[in-house]
Amino acid sequence: MDDFGLLNPAWAGTRAAELTSDSAFGQAMLDVESAWCRAQIRFGTAPATIDDAVAAASHIGDYDLGAIASQTPDGANALIPLLSALRDNVSAHQKAAAQYVHRGATSQDIIDTALMLVASRAGEHILTNMKTAVRQLSAMATEHAHTVMIGRSLDQHAQPITFGYRVSQWVEALGSAGQHFETVVDNLPLQWGGAVGTSTWWVDYFKADQPEADPMELVNRQRDLLAQELNLVSAPVWHANRVPVLQLGQTAFQVTAAAAKLANDVLTSVQAENAELTEPTKPGRGGSSAMPHKNNPVLSIRLKHAAQEASGQLNTLQTGVISNTAERADGGWHTEWSALRGLLRLTGAVSEILVELTDGLEVHAKAMRHNLGIHGNAVFLGRLTQWLAPIVEAHGAAEPGSGKRLVESISTTAMANDDDLAQALVAQLPDGVVTVKAVEKMLDPSGYTGGAASIVAEVHSRYRKWSS
Amino acid sequence: MDDFGLLNPAWAGTRAAELTSDSAFGQAMLDVESAWCRAQIRFGTAPATIDDAVAAASHIGDYDLGAIASQTPDGANALIPLLSALRDNVSAHQKAAAQYVHRGATSQDIIDTALMLVASRAGEHILTNMKTAVRQLSAMATEHAHTVMIGRSLDQHAQPITFGYRVSQWVEALGSAGQHFETVVDNLPLQWGGAVGTSTWWVDYFKADQPEADPMELVNRQRDLLAQELNLVSAPVWHANRVPVLQLGQTAFQVTAAAAKLANDVLTSVQAENAELTEPTKPGRGGSSAMPHKNNPVLSIRLKHAAQEASGQLNTLQTGVISNTAERADGGWHTEWSALRGLLRLTGAVSEILVELTDGLEVHAKAMRHNLGIHGNAVFLGRLTQWLAPIVEAHGAAEPGSGKRLVESISTTAMANDDDLAQALVAQLPDGVVTVKAVEKMLDPSGYTGGAASIVAEVHSRYRKWSS
Amino acid sequence: MDDFGLLNPAWAGTRAAELTSDSAFGQAMLDVESAWCRAQIRFGTAPATIDDAVAAASHIGDYDLGAIASQTPDGANALIPLLSALRDNVSAHQKAAAQYVHRGATSQDIIDTALMLVASRAGEHILTNMKTAVRQLSAMATEHAHTVMIGRSLDQHAQPITFGYRVSQWVEALGSAGQHFETVVDNLPLQWGGAVGTSTWWVDYFKADQPEADPMELVNRQRDLLAQELNLVSAPVWHANRVPVLQLGQTAFQVTAAAAKLANDVLTSVQAENAELTEPTKPGRGGSSAMPHKNNPVLSIRLKHAAQEASGQLNTLQTGVISNTAERADGGWHTEWSALRGLLRLTGAVSEILVELTDGLEVHAKAMRHNLGIHGNAVFLGRLTQWLAPIVEAHGAAEPGSGKRLVESISTTAMANDDDLAQALVAQLPDGVVTVKAVEKMLDPSGYTGGAASIVAEVHSRYRKWSS
Amino acid sequence: MDDFGLLNPAWAGTRAAELTSDSAFGQAMLDVESAWCRAQIRFGTAPATIDDAVAAASHIGDYDLGAIASQTPDGANALIPLLSALRDNVSAHQKAAAQYVHRGATSQDIIDTALMLVASRAGEHILTNMKTAVRQLSAMATEHAHTVMIGRSLDQHAQPITFGYRVSQWVEALGSAGQHFETVVDNLPLQWGGAVGTSTWWVDYFKADQPEADPMELVNRQRDLLAQELNLVSAPVWHANRVPVLQLGQTAFQVTAAAAKLANDVLTSVQAENAELTEPTKPGRGGSSAMPHKNNPVLSIRLKHAAQEASGQLNTLQTGVISNTAERADGGWHTEWSALRGLLRLTGAVSEILVELTDGLEVHAKAMRHNLGIHGNAVFLGRLTQWLAPIVEAHGAAEPGSGKRLVESISTTAMANDDDLAQALVAQLPDGVVTVKAVEKMLDPSGYTGGAASIVAEVHSRYRKWSS
Incomplete structure (x- = not known):
């Protein structure tokens, strides 16, 4: 059983799908396990000699993901069968090395941290794209700071604006959402606490090994090394505190929500009756042989669709988070996983689509001027x-x-x-x-756009540095 | 890029996952296209000689789903690249046959109908399982019609009930939800209307071919044959009416919601302090080597988790449905697909889990009696x-x-x-x-369960025939 | 503290808001309690002499709802303080009567049944409106069965349709949703089971009173009388089975979802560039003094907004239902209430708006023909x-x-x-x-609408009887 | 028609309900309008003499909210009828003053800003409560840093923890969520841009009045004064950028989600079989006359219920936000309002409940120790x-x-x-x-809580300053 994205035009074939695939998640779990071995080596609790064996066993391509998936229900997580295979694999390289794998850790440490790694990798991809899109949109806003069109309120013609002004509002939304997301991505926390979050295994270990020391200080120092290896923040344990996951999902959703507004506007504008914008075309996309005049706005459709699905994924995440219990939840935790992955994947796809759409969006100033005159x-x-x-x-x-x-x-x-x-x-x-001249001046839309150009400049300056 | 279920303990490794996989959906699309060729042959609008070529080209295993997925974004659906490959494939078998493939149809006809086929196949699986589960639970209710336990209200001890009575409420919920779902599954509609739902291609065809006939009567008769081929209902076109999809998703959710109540009750009862129930065990499931006393209630956890995710999937479906527009929606339709698939997959997994859980659930009557005495x-x-x-x-x-x-x-x-x-x-x-005796009689919980046993019998008789 | 609807343009000022107000719910609770007294009288378990006292105390206008609301958190429901006030009130009329009030019942019996009463009353209102709207739309479809316009797919011009055909799809969606809802409304269940659903109080009562009889048979017969009094179905207890509530909310949502599709289409069509439809106007509605050309499509906006909120309310209901536990849930049940009320209120408002919108929607056939020619x-x-x-x-x-x-x-x-x-x-x-003539015939859109008129007639005949 | 909270045990009777009532929102709209008059006076664009008339007309108690609600559907917002009544009212005090009311503003300016004012006022209430709750919990964690209990994972006994450790995780979740919410509340933005957000009215005004000046600089300076009057941030216009609303709703939800985890834990612990905690009691709360042993955990039930409803409200908000369009949305904007109010109200109620629950939660260390020994x-x-x-x-x-x-x-x-x-x-x-002694030392749970006490101290120090 495997899925490729046939039912998911939002993300099928995207780089984001790869970065958040089961394979990527599996690799992230292996990365956490191997980083933990390296952290032990650096801290002196494991011999350096195990490094090669662990490294050699840490390629997800060597594991049968279908088989691991089929064992996943038994313990209600994929780490258990993967860990078993990993230990066998490490053992095969070096028998003595296997005992250091996963030492003192619990499934939740690995799964939560691996998801943060996936978020970190997808997050970097998303942010690069978002900055490109914001940069491109900012240039578009500047170019069209004085391109007059009608502003629409409740679907009705309201007052003239400029297309640049409308774009500036897309920039503001995407830019601020992107910055909120970036703050979270820059602070993704390591999860490391053992069975119930209190690091009992290592506290016992250090009590025996260095009885005079504060064992939790050693635990924390060793954990810092792991965080360094993974480039995550060495945060306090959050087994039973799901706010970090919720906040990550929420800020990712901000990005897709901001993109949906842009898409909704494009979808109105590409209608034949409106015709103010055209999506970029490429061979094979959006056309229909039976209907040659069609240029389906597939990029915007995918953005709109992505936001609708992302809203449901965030809803799932919320439902999981509010049903958490005790030191590890009985279902709520499990519910978080694919919802969070879905949010990252969709946001990643959104960011890719945005780059393409904002690069090639065609602006029809003449149609804008024509429509403005309808009333x-x-x-x-x-x-x-x-x-x-x-x-x-x-x-x-x-x-x-x-x-x-x-x-x-x-x-x-x-x-x-x-x-x-x-x-x-x-x-x-x-x-x-x-005088006639004075009245006509008042009836010139180009003089009736208020602070549109000023707002364009202001928004541009606000996101220039961030997006460059 | 492919996913196997590593992040989805609810359905990883289930038969339901296979029945709803991208491969199953792809096969369903091929099944619709080939059934349409057969319907044309039966109606006399295509030659019987094309049958072999079409049949030979209709095995999803011969198609590269990864490649088709990567082309899916271009037209925002997977049918377009699959159809192109199918036509090539048919042509390779018999050049003249390809022109009959997809004749007068539109992407939406194939995708909507293929999803109904997937629903039909998954639905049969689900209903078989639901009937087994209801039958098993009904027997359990009957067996424990007089097994006294405390009834709980707002988490507090209320009045005695019997375990059979509690089970009867599970039966009632699962049985009624199953019947609602069955009604929908038994009436899954064919989608067949061409580009905008009005069958223009075929109306033109029949006008030219049989100018004296009512072309829509011919269209409808030919459509009936297709419905027969697919074992679906020959319904009026519903391109722009998404109530059928919504209703299907909603009744599937009723099943998972009913299962979640059962799971919540089991999860309380398996806690060490309560200990009234134990989930069935099997080697390798639910245990923890570091914590040998653990028997993680993974079946109930998966049921609870499945319902939480299903609620989000239904939410996505709702969001898609309410944003539909015109003759084919600009995103809302696309949003329906994976949400509907997700609901079918999760409901299917739920039905499998229910069969296993209700077959082997251990009941600890002594603990029930003990807990009843706490107050x-x-x-x-x-x-x-x-x-x-x-x-x-x-x-x-x-x-x-x-x-x-x-x-x-x-x-x-x-x-x-x-x-x-x-x-x-x-x-x-x-x-x-x-008298002491008279008071003690009033203090005997077995006499204080009201109509519990009567209700058990009533529920049993209500679902006996359906579930057998 | 009270709310009037200032933040709820969807339902503020509607009849549906009144039918689902706190006052209407309070009255429904009193109606259940007084009906129960009448049922006891009819069954011979209470004296007829209490009737006047109970009736006199059953006017919600005599109760201080603000005060009752402020006591609601103490027991996490409003029945407890209302019942206390009701008993005092009955006592004041006739001291001996108070003991019969709520005899053998539990809060959940009253609250669940009162919500079903509210649903029944709102449901009747909704169905009357839905039938009117479907009737009006069906006439509109018939009138415009041959009014040619362009069919739109993915926001692009596809093939010609007729406006009547598009309307027929609104009819199909609203009609089928309305029928699904009607089936549920016609079968709303009484809730009656006492503390844990087993009617212990009355089983004990009848055991003492008529030792030779089957006490549950008497319980059921007495319950039938209550159902008769309330015009509800005398269903088996569903304290712990929330499928009935879920199904009610789901089918109500089908109605609002079907209405949203209509609204989305109107919102596109009223845009100045499209101009194919105009919403009915009335003095004071939808205008803007600063922008005299504006005719805000407030009816469709309210429909769209109602569906968006209803989707969230249904989501809340789902979350409540899947977290139910034991014989009465610890929060999940409480979550159902205002979500269900919200769904009924919004659906009721939707039905009122639909009547108004479908009565006065202006169709601009000339604009339709013009737009069709754009490509x-x-x-x-x-x-x-x-x-x-x-x-x-x-x-x-x-x-x-x-x-x-x-x-x-x-x-x-x-x-x-x-x-x-x-x-x-x-x-x-x-x-x-x-020949030129033959080509021109093929380029005439009025001949290129396939089965549009036939479909209009078919849909009309399907809902004619139901909606008349 | 008015609602009091009979169906809303989560918030009925709370201070939060008052702070977010229709009356509070109406007052906030009047506050914005009157502050705008004061800002004009301060900027020299209106005469100081209007101040008294405007102030005198700005008491919401003088307006008929029921009547305003009934007019709300006409323009799909409540500001239109309220503004009309306000102008009449100001005129009655001073005829010449009315022209300055709402000058150059649009409905969205007032409604969005009024909602931010409501958020600011509710936010202050919420944050005060959250700090109290966190302070109380932090003290509880410290007191029980060494109170041994069993840690639970997937509903099974895992390893010993201390109750203080579990509480520390509540503190971490509530504290971090509270801080995220506080950051947003401290930066609530003024909305001020006129019909399409470009301040055309005032740009025209200043162009005529001070032709030599940059009109947008004057617009911005005048807007700064309004922000000062309202104690909001003088932000760039966000008519078409709904990220600020989304972020506000999301961080409020973080608070209720964190509280739900606490509630879930309490609900398990108050069960008779577990008995590790008891909710604080007060006369009239949580009891049942028919079941005297009951102490219904109504505070936790209300928290759980509040989070479930809040999740649905946030879902509604998301759906609204992703359907925004152009310069003012056709439904999406309207959907935001009551969802945002609902989130603030529920979060406010949650904060009040938390203060009460964390003040009086009874901890049964003996039961904790007993349960730990079960296995x-x-x-x-x-x-x-x-x-x-x-x-x-x-x-x-x-x-x-x-x-x-x-x-x-x-x-x-x-x-x-x-x-x-x-x-x-x-x-x-x-x-x-x-030796026996050495083994017994290893079997002593008080020595097997790892870094529990250390973590308690760490969390305490992290939130000490914030919560004091």
């Missing part, structure tokens, strides 16, 4: 009254407080009759109140 | 007052309405002093009101 | 080759098997050059192969 | 072989590498026969290998 001058009415009402009142053309009503009345009538709005206002207001 | 006679106080208060009042030993208070007062004092309750009542109530 | 003849290319390729080959204008390529080549070149497609084909194919 | 010496077998195997081998009593097997063999036989383990080992091993 004619209606989108400027608010602006017009804000500007003209006090002028009208100052000229005595309307009672104080009723200028707004007058301007609106003239304008809506003109628009309903398809009259030229500027000329209608000039004609119906007393001489000298307003 | 002494306190659990009988309500019964005592219900019975004795009217008698006391009838004898004039208390004012009308105050008999309850008197009985409670004597009883709680006796219990607090560890006095014999029956003797205390006889001593402190007027002569002739009550 | 010109590209959407007909598949049809053209299906029809013309065999003709071309039959005329010897192309080798067998290469007709398709020839037709596509001529057509795509013509389209790229903005040439008239029919004339290009006539010009470039040998004389007599094809 | 006799079996839990020491690992320790025994770790210690004795090398000694046995060193004495030549076993071949190198087979000492473990010998020790295990003697020990398991002795345990199976109920023989004294120390004497069996002394008797069956060669003279001088081991």
Whole structure:
């Protein structure tokens, strides 16, 4: 039994899928076990001579993962059968070495730490991609800081914005989510505590070996070496504290959620009626022979789909975490694993898709300008009254407080009759109140984007260093 | 990249995992395509001579699933690359045959129908197991219809029940959930409608071929043949109506949810302090060499874990379904697939675990009786007052309405002093009101299980036929 | 502390909110308690003289719900303080009557049954609305059975459909979901079993009262009377079997999910660039003074939002159900309540919104036709080759098997050059192969909707009786 | 229609419910509007004379929330009707003042900011409680740093721990979650951007008013004043970036998830068979008149229930966030509101319950010691072989590498026969290998808790300052 991703277009064929595969997880478990042997050697509790045997036995390609999977249910984890095979393998290289493998450790130490290793490796991949995507988007925002389009609120035309401004909000979301995720990835904790988290085996060992010393100080120092070997943080035991796992999953989800917003916007914009954006194409992607006009927005579809699945995976993780019990949970812990892997895999795939999508997204400024005009001058009415009402009142053309009503009345009538709005206002207001040119300036969308360009610059400067 | 189940103790190594693997789904897609060729042959729209070529090309083992997975993202589904390979393969057998493959169909027809085929095959497996489990539990309930234990409410001792009664509630939940699921599995719908669900290709075909006929009648008759070939219901097109998928996922979840309740009860009962139940053991399962007293309840842990993950998968499915759009959704549809597969896989694994767990669950009647006694006679106080208060009042030993208070007062004092309750009542109530024997009868838990045995028989009779 | 719906635009101000309010739930609890007194009277276990006192005390308006809420945490349910107040209230009317209130019952009996009563009342409201909405939509589908628009797949133009066909898929989804929900609502179960579900109190009572009878038969007959009083099904006890609650919540969600699909489609169609539909307007709704062109699609927004929240509520319900334990759960049961109420409330609001939306939805056939033309003849290319390729080959204008390529080549070149497609084909194919008129017939979208109208009629006939 | 919490034992009657009520949210909206008037006064864009009128109109108690709720669906938000009433109210105090209310703002500015205000106020309450709870737990951990109990893994006895160690893990989880939440609460962002987030109204205003200045600089400076008034961070606009809301909800959930672990442990421990802990009691709470021995663990039940519901609320929030679109979402935004409020309310209730539970939790050291002995010496077998195997081998009593097997063999036989383990080992091993006293020392659980006490001290020092 094995799965390849046929039902998972979000991540099938991605590098992220490889980095989070069962094989990658299996390798991570072997990496933890072998690092522990090296830590013992460095601390002087194991002989240096075992190093070669352990290293030689630590290639996941040499293990039958299908067989290990089939034994996984017996102890409800994969480490038990893998460890048994590892010990046999080490023994075959050097009989005396096997006793040092997994010494004083428990399944949870290895599984939790291996998942953190997987997170670390996938995390690096994700962050590299996120920075590239943010950089590309930031350049796109800058390029289009003044490309006018209509801003949409509740699916309705609201006021003009610039495409750069919209992109800046994607940058802000992806950038801040990426930074939150990075903080967590930079602090992934080692798990190391033995059967119930209290390091009994090693406390007994050091009590016997160095009776005068504080055994936990030795335990902690030896653990620091392991953390160094694995490039993880030498954290206090968290067997019974699942906040680290929850926080990791949550911040990964922030990234996919931020990407989903971008995808939703692209999916609206690529519709034939809207046509403001086109996804990058490549041979063989997104087309349909029976429907040659189709350019399916598969990148955005995959982003949207990834976020929907990630939300469910995070939900699973939450359910697992809140049902934890005692020193090791009776199901809640087991529930965390594939949910966390799923979140890392999906986030990794999202990061890859983002790099591709943000590199080649085509922007159709002309369509943006066209769509902006659909409602004619209606989108400027608010602006017009804000500007003209006090002028009208100052000229005595309307009672104080009723200028707004007058301007609106003239304008809506003109628009309903398809009259030229500027000329209608000039004609119906007393001489000298307003000129056609002045009205037309107010009806120019390029002057009605408020702080759009300023916000683009601000966002750009906020993420420039991080993403470079 | 492939996964085997190392992070999924719930289903690793199960038959359900095989029945829902990528390979099984790929085979189901091939089965749909080849059945469609046979339906055309039967309807006279394709020559019988293509049958062999199509059949010869329809073995999933001949396809490179890894390669197909890597092409899956391009069109956001696996059918596109598989179909391309299938056509090549058919062509290699018989050049002329390839044109009949997938004729007038669309990706969604194949994928939706293939998932229904997977559901049908997994569903049969699940239902066979569920009936076995319900049968075994029903026998257990009958055997223990009078095995007294304490009933627990909000984690506190409430009133005595019998173990058979508790089991009967498991039966009721599993049996009703199983029947709901069965109704859905027995009515799994074919999906067949072409690009936008209106069968345009075939309507055009039949209009040209049999201009005098109602083309949709021919379309429907040809579709009926396909449904027959696949043993699915020849339902109206549901491209844009995802209620069938939702309902399938929901009823599968009912099964895993019912199993989780059973698992939660077992997990409490196997704790050393409670010790009322023991999970069946087998060599290599659930033990720990470092902790020989351990018999980890891995079957129940896997059931609990499966339900937690299934809840997240159903959540994903829900999110997909509510984001569907137009004639084919932009992500929501894609989200359904692996969630539905996950639900079927987990439910299948649950059904296998249930068969094993309910076959060998050990019941410790002595521990049940012991635990029932922990609070002494306190659990009988309500019964005592219900019975004795009217008698006391009838004898004039208390004012009308105050008999309850008197009985409670004597009883709680006796219990607090560890006095014999029956003797205390006889001593402190007027002569002739009550006898030691009569009180002791009221304090016998085996007489205080209400309709427990009657309920066991009722439940048994409700599911006897279904589960046999 | 009270909430009115300020943060809940989905249901604020709806009838559904009233039917599921705390007050409605409180009334339902009183209704269960008073019905139980009436059932006792009818069965002869309580005197008829208590009826007036109980009835007089059963108006929720006479109780201080704020005070009862503040006592709710003490026993983790609201029945305990309400029952205490009810008994005082009954006593005040007739001292002797209070003892019959809640006799032999437990909190869970009252709360579960009261929730089923709320479901029954809300369910009736929902079903009435659903039938109206389905009826209105069915009429809309019939009216627009031939109104041509483009069918959309993955956000891209696919093939022409008719608007009636799209609506027929809404009908199918809403109708089938409504029927699933109706089946559950028509079979809502009474909960009645006493402390641990075994009716111990009444078994003891009847054993003493009618020693010769089967006490459970009497219990069941008395329970039947209660079910009659409440118009619920006299089901076996389900204290420890939460499948009924899960199934109720699941089928309610089917309704909101089906409505969400409709809403998603409307939300795309009301966008200014698409403009195929307009939501019904009413004074004060959906407008914006600063943006007079806005007609916010608030009905569809509320539907979409309702489904998103309902998915979370169902998730909560699932989490509660899978954590149930023993004879009454330690939290899982409590989690069910407001989730179930939320699902009923949201589904009720959805049903009200659907009635309004489907009554006044404006259809812009002209815009539909316009949008269909955006890609010109590209959407007909598949049809053209299906029809013309065999003709071309039959005329010897192309080798067998290469007709398709020839037709596509001529057509795509013509389209790229903005040439008239029919004339290009006539010009470039040998004389007599094809006529302009014949090509133009193939390019007429109204002839290219396959079985759309037939499907509309089929769906209409399937739900006509149910919805009338 | 109003709700009080009858179906919500988790939060009914809590201070958190008040701080997050509709009334509190309504007050927060008024607070934002009035602070905006003050900010204008301070910036010189509004006259100081309006202050009194605005202040006088800003008491939520003067508004009819039921009526506002019933108008909420029309614009799909409550601000629209509230603002209308506020303007009327301000006008009634001072006609000229009303024009300054909400000037240049949009509904989303007010609603998002008001929710942040509610979060700020609830957040302060939550953090105060969390620090108290952590402080109390930390003291409990210290007091019981050496109170021996059995550690449990997968529901089975594993190795001894101390109760203080278990509590230290609660502290670690609650403390770290609390700190994550605090970081977010300390940085809650103001939302201020006008219709599409670009501050067009004010940019136009300042362009006219101070043509020489950079209008966005003025906009930002005026916004800073508003942030000061509200004690929020003057953040860049986040209309279209929902990461801040997601992160707030996620960290709140971390707190409830950490509390759920504690609750799960308490719920196991209060079971009659385990009896290691008792929840604090108070008159009227958790008891049952019919079952006087019951002390329902309602505090832990409410914590468990709260986490289950919070997980669903967070799921709703996620679903809303990933469906956001354009400059203001069509449903996704609306979905966030009550989900975020629910998370804050539940977390607030959790914090109150934690204070009470951790203040009065009774610890039964004797029961802990008793339960630890259930498996006799079996839990020491690992320790025994770790210690004795090398000694046995060193004495030549076993071949190198087979000492473990010998020790295990003697020990398991002795345990199976109920023989004294120390004497069996002394008797069956060669003279001088081991003494009864030495074995008994290894069988003393108080010496077998590894670094438990050290970890307690470490955790205590980590959270001492934060929680004091």
